[in-house]
Amino acid sequence: QQQVKQSPQSLIVQKGGISIINCAYENTAFDYFPWYQQFPGKGPALLIAIRPDVSEKKEGRFTISFNKSAKQFSLHIMDSQPGDSATYFCAARGSGNTGKLIFGQGTTLQVKP
């Protein structure tokens, strides 16, 4: 129940295309869902986050779509750029007084010029 399943493991997209990464969870106590971007040699950096009372959140080229009934959420990267090439992690955190994040396994995105 503590797992977050992420797919695909790797993704290759042409420049200008749309990158889509999916995550699914089981624990309905999760109520905060961030996406992190990690470049080689760096720590993860928060990209965008959503709470389950919202079905979609958009920040620039990045959009999270959230389906509470299906317990799924996804990251869409519009107009993908070579600079977006990185590893992306979805995560979930339970309600209450906790900083504990449960991460998906990660998706390595390569955007070809």
Add this chain to the structure above:
Amino acid sequence: KAGVTQTPRYLIKTRGQQVTLSCSPISGHRSVSWYQQTPGQGLQFLFEYFSETQRNKGNFPGRFSGRQFSNSRSEMNVSTLELGDSALYLCASSQQGNQETQYFGPGTRLLVL
């Protein structure tokens, strides 16, 4: 504000030794969480400290321990190192730890020989 800093950045140890890693959170942040990142297991939560108290703990053996000082700086210790402890150890800080952005440091890469 300066970001999360971790020292040392790289470390090589041999089996059976112990190691101490340090994390300085962003000024004003009181919550520090530690994660282990490996290619096989991904990002796994170790523990979280808030106001010098361990607030959450992941599923790691007792060889992994930590503490937090009054200035919010945190250390984690791994005793009796095993080859499988080779990983990138990341710490993340946030103001309160719950429902807020966690900012990650660059990590300490530990190699156990």
